[in-house]
Amino acid sequence: xxxxxxxxxxxxxxxxxxxxxxxxxxxxxxxxxxxxxxxxxxxxxxxxxxxxxxxxxxxxxxxxxxxxxxxxxxxxxxxxxxxxxxxxxxxxxxxxxxxxxxxxxxxxxxxxxxxxxxxxxxxxxxxxxxxxxxxxxxxxxxxxxxxxxxxxxxxxxxxxxxxxxxxxxxxxxxxxxxxxxxxxxxxxxxxxxxxxxxxxxxxxxxxxxxxxxxxxxxxxxxxxxxxxxxxxxxxxxxxxxxxxxx
Amino acid sequence: xxxxxxxxxxxxxxxxxxxxxxxxxxxxxxxxxxxxxxxxxxxxxxxxxxxxxxxxxxxxxxxxxxxxxxxxxxxxxxxxxxxxxxxxxxxxxxxxxxxxxxxxxxxxxxxxxxxxxxxxxxxxxxxxxxxxxxxxxxxxxxxxxxxxxxxxxxxxxxxxxxxxxxxxxxxxxxxxxxxxxxxxxxxxxxxxxxxxxxxxxxxxxxxxxxxxxx
Amino acid sequence: xxxxxxxxxxxxxxxxxxxxxxxxxxxxxxxxxxxxxxxxxxxxxxxxxxxxxxxxxxxxxxxxxxxxxxxxxxxxxxxxxxxxxxxxxxxxxxxxxxxxxxxxxxxxxxxxxxxxxxxxxxxxxxxxxxxxxxxxxxxxxxxxxxxxxxxxxxxxxxxxxxxxxxxxxxxxxxxxxxxxxxxxxxxxxxxxxxxxxxxxxxxxxxxxxxxxxxxxxxxxxxxxxxxxxxxxxxxxxxx
Numbered sequence: 017x018x019x020x021x022x023x024x025x026x027x028x029x030x031x032x033x034x035x036x037x038x039x040x041x042x043x044x045x046x047x048x049x050x051x052x053x054x055x056x057x058x059x060x061x062x063x064x065x066x067x068x069x070x071x072x073x074x075x076x077x078x079x080x081x082x083x084x085x086x087x088x089x090x091x092x093x094x095x096x097x098x099x100x101x102x103x104x105x106x107x108x109x110x111x112x113x114x115x116x117x118x119x120x121x122x123x124x125x126x127x128x129x130x131x132x133x134x135x136x137x138x139x140x141x142x143x144x145x146x147x148x149x150x151x152x153x154x155x156x157x158x159x160x161x162x163x164x165x166x167x168x169x170x171x172x173x174x175x176x177x178x179x180x181x182x183x184x185x186x187x188x189x190x191x192x193x194x195x196x197x198x199x200x201x202x203x204x205x206x207x208x209x210x211x212x213x214x215x216x217x218x219x220x221x222x223x224x225x226x227x228x229x230x231x232x233x234x235x236x237x238x239x240x241x242x243x244x245x246x247x248x249x250x251x252x253x254x255x256x257x258x259x260x261x262x
Numbered sequence: 263x264x265x266x267x268x269x270x271x272x273x274x275x276x277x278x279x280x281x282x283x284x285x286x287x288x289x290x291x292x293x294x295x296x297x298x299x300x301x302x303x304x305x306x307x308x309x310x311x312x313x314x315x316x317x318x319x320x321x322x323x324x325x326x327x328x329x330x331x332x333x334x335x336x337x338x339x340x341x342x343x344x345x346x347x348x349x350x351x352x353x354x355x356x357x358x359x360x361x362x363x364x365x366x367x368x369x370x371x372x373x374x375x376x377x378x379x380x381x382x383x384x385x386x387x388x389x390x391x392x393x394x395x396x397x398x399x400x401x402x403x404x405x406x407x408x409x410x411x412x413x414x415x416x417x418x419x420x421x422x423x424x425x426x427x428x429x430x431x432x433x434x435x436x437x438x439x440x441x442x443x444x445x446x447x448x449x450x451x452x453x454x455x456x457x458x459x460x461x462x463x464x465x466x467x468x469x470x471x472x473x474x475x476x
Numbered sequence: 477x478x479x480x481x482x483x484x485x486x487x488x489x490x491x492x493x494x495x496x497x498x499x500x501x502x503x504x505x506x507x508x509x510x511x512x513x514x515x516x517x518x519x520x521x522x523x524x525x526x527x528x529x530x531x532x533x534x535x536x537x538x539x540x541x542x543x544x545x546x547x548x549x550x551x552x553x554x555x556x557x558x559x560x561x562x563x564x565x566x567x568x569x570x571x572x573x574x575x576x577x578x579x580x581x582x583x584x585x586x587x588x589x590x591x592x593x594x595x596x597x598x599x600x601x602x603x604x605x606x607x608x609x610x611x612x613x614x615x616x617x618x619x620x621x622x623x624x625x626x627x628x629x630x631x632x633x634x635x636x637x638x639x640x641x642x643x644x645x646x647x648x649x650x651x652x653x654x655x656x657x658x659x660x661x662x663x664x665x666x667x668x669x670x671x672x673x674x675x676x677x678x679x680x681x682x683x684x685x686x687x688x689x690x691x692x693x694x695x696x697x698x699x700x701x702x703x704x705x706x707x708x709x710x711x712x713x714x715x
Contacts, residue, residue: 070610097616107611111629120625121615166611173615323687325651327662328679335669336676340493418558425560425655432560439568449569453557460556 020045021177021208022067027076029062029232036062037073038232044177044210049203051219051240052212054229055255060212061104063229064179067210068092068099081176097125100170104182106162108154108169114141115150118169126173133172140168144198160191167198177208184215216259220244228252264447270438277434278455281420284348284430288355289413295356296363301398303364304371314364321361326422330354334426351423359416366408370401403474410467414460421456431455499672500681503664510664511685517581517660518647518689524586525646529593534623536598547594555591559652562588567656581653581660589646596638600631636701643697644690651686661685 020043029037037059044050052060065071067078069085069092078085080095108117115137122133141147144164154162163183170178183199184192196218203209203222213219219226219240226243228236228251236243236252247253267274299318303311321329334350337343345353374397382392424433435452439445500507536547554562563584566575575583604627612622632639654663665682669675 065610068614070613092613093616093618095616096614099614101611101614103607103611103614105605105607107605107607109608109612109626109630111633121612121617124621124625125616125618169615320683323648323690324683325648325662325686327651327654328665328683328686331662331666331669332676332679332683336679339673339675342493414556418556421558421560422652425652432558432564436564436568445564445568445571449561449565453561453565456558456561457553457556461552464556 021081022210023077023079024063024067025077025079027063027066027073027078029066029071029073036232037066039076040229040232040234041076042227042234042237044208046176046208047206048224049207049209049211049222050225050227051223052210052227052229053214053216053219053255053259054235057231058229059232060229061181064101064181064210064212067179068096068101070101093125097121097173098176100167100173100175100178102163102166102170102178102180102183104186106154106159106166106186108162108166110154113151113153114146114157114165117154117165118172121169122172136172137168140171141165143171144168145194158191159187160194163187163191163195164198167195167202171202177210178202180209180211180213182212182214184213214259216244216256228255230255264444264451266438266442266444266447267451270442273438274431274434274451277429277431280348280429280434281417281431284351284355284420284423284428285413285417287352288359288416291352291356292359292363292412292416293409295360297367299360299364300367300371301393304368305393318361318364321358322365324358326354326358326419327425329358330422330426333357347423347426347428350426351420351428355416355419358419359412362415363409363412366405366412367401370405370408371397373404374400403471406467406471406474410464410470413467414463417460417463418456493676495677496674497677499674500668500677503668503672503678506664506668507661507681507685510659510661510682513578513658514647514650514660514662514685515689517578517585517650517653517658520582521585521589521646521650522643524582525589525593525642528586528590529597530628532590532594533597533601536594537601547598551591551594554587555595557588559584559588559649560655563652563656577653577656577658580656581650581658584656585646585650585653589642589649592642592645593639596635596642597631599638600635601627603634604630633701636697640694640697643693647689647693648686 022044024040024042027037027040028035040059040063042050052063054060062071066073067080067085069090073086081098083090083095085092085095108114109120112120115134118137118140119130119133122128122136123130128136138147138150141150144167146161146164146168149157149161149165154165157165163186167183180199184195187195192215196215199209199211199218200222211218211223223240226236226238226240227234228243228247228249230251235249236247238248243252244256247256299314303314303318305311324332330351333354334345334347337353338345338350378396378400379392382396383389387395420430421432423430424436427433429437432452435448439448532547532550535543536551538544538547563580566573566580566583567577608626608630609622612626613619617625650660651662653660654666657663661682665678669678672678
């Protein structure tokens with residue numbers, strides 16, 4: 017593990033009087049896979065969205081490759097091309113084909129030529145097993161297929177890290193595996209990832225560390241093995257017992 | 263308030279009264295006609311419904327001013343009648359706005375699910391009873407915002423009557439302007455008056471809707 | 477000749493109107509001239525109203541409260557003043573500018589209709605899920621790129637029918653430009669009516685022409701919006 021790509025220091029955020037993040041600090045090193053879990057409403061998604069500047073935060077600091085995300089002069093679009101993001105509800109553009117989805121930001125954010133972008137787009141679609149769906153619109157695809165295309169869209173920018181916000185929780189059970197398989201492959205290749213998920217099997221298999229959040233706080237931040245075998249906090253124990261009981 | 267306005271206030275107020283009278287008359291007439299037409303078309307009354315659809319489509323494709331010309335010049339010529347400009351205006355506006363209200367009524371009626379109709383029928387009400395007691399009151403409540411939209415349109419439309427010589431608010435104001443030539447202050451006064459009236463009217467609609475929805 | 481030329485009607489008054497389409501046919505040059513002016517007037521106003529509407533509507537969907545309030549104020553201020561007054565403001569109120577009537581007509585129509593377009597644009601943007609904007613931003617697009625490439629195209633599909641309504645309304649509203657001496661269709665009709673007294677014939681004729689224009693615009697917008705197989709929300713309350 018080398019120096020951290022993402023560093024959070026005492027990050028707090030609130031909507032009006034309602035705190036959503038409270039003094040969150042952690043760091044993600046290059047090549048590390050970090051799983052973030054916790055009950056719903058615990059601030060996991062918000063934390064992820066703060067990291068690439070989709071949500072503002074009121075205090076603390078978030079550094080991505082040494083750049084302060086919240087600073088006024090930060091070139092957010094540039095910073096965001098360095099980080100791939102995958103959403104719970106895929107958020108593919110419904111008015112574009114799969115390939116156009118993967119090409120768009122390459123052309124308009126990275127200024128690649130259309131030809132180059134399309135070639136790379138096709139390679140990535142092939143990699144997630146959907147080369148044949150290049151000219152299909154998202155509305156005609158299953159949730160699992162859509163999420164794999166969304167992953168391809170994020171990878172197309174050659175990101176230094178990936179943020180994945182509950183990538184499988186909107187999927188029908190039979191489609192979860194096809195998406196997790198893609199993510200496991202990515203992890204094996206050494207992609208730096210922060211994944212919000214409830215898939216504890218996946219966490220056990222690929223995560224280097226697990227962060228457990230509750231009520232906007234990072235309660236526990238331990239190596240995967242420790243987290244599952246001997247969680248420190250009562251709340252994490254309770255959460256694990258609930259989620260692993262079935 | 264500039265002198266041109268205060269000195270001509272009585273005359274302008276007279277125009278405003280005419281405007282409000284036309285708006286009120288046509289709102290009432292248009293609502294009743296629109297309600298009847300909307301229900302008739304939605305019920306698919308044989309023969310009548312087809313004819314009314316033609317009426318609705320014709321009016322919705324016709325500019326208001328042309329509608330007024332038809333009511334002021336064409337219809338009287340056709341039937342050998344004499345009508346005053348104000349009568350023609352009221353007739354034209356009622357025919358005009360009723361077509362739009364009829365469409366609102368139709369979509370209001372359509373928005374009431376067939377489940378509710380079946381429930382009403384299942385309790386032993388006749389078709390007409392369920393229409394009168396359940397469907398129409400519900401639909402009316404739902405179309406209040408649309409209805410008040412039409413009333414606001416109507417209020418703004420009344421200014422068009424000045425083109426065929428009705429001395430309502432706009433007409434009176436332009437007459438004053440022709441006499442004293444102070445277009446800026448007069449138009450600002452006229453615009454603000456319409457603005458306030460329209461805003462008042464739409465807030466009445468909002469309050470009524472909120473009250474009925476509660 | 478679809479009504480009896482003479483005779484007593486059931487309603488008790490005499491129908492004494494002789495239909496004669498000849499004078500209408502003879503005035504076709506004037507009618508066509510008026511039609512051309514109406515089309516040009518509508519197209520100019522349509523373009524300008526769209527620009528105004530997109531700008532104000534986008535401001536109305538802004539994250540900044542000031543921008544939202546400003547946009548709302550513009551919309552309320554313009555659409556609650558009768559169109560005729562809008563035209564008089566340019567033609568009579570700002571007479572010292574000496575704008576030609578046609579331009580006054582375009583300006584009056586665009587500012588008035590622009591408010592309606594703005595409301596539709598705002599509703600359209602609101603109907604595109606926020607996640608779409610976030611996803612676009614997350615891939616490094618700028619806010620403007622996200623709007624132009626991701627949000628607007630989806631919004632357009634959703635609001636196309638409402639937009640069609642406003643544009644048809646604009647064409648019909650353009651008839652009010654006759655009140656400020658723009659020689660468009662309604663103006664020419666009044667002139668022809670004054671010369672020929674073929675009241676009924678001339679107004680029926682221009683009604684048909686307006687209907688034609690309105691249908692053309694509705695059709696054009698439907699084609700522009702494209703197939704709607706993938707549109708997530710097909711319905712939107714009309715603005």
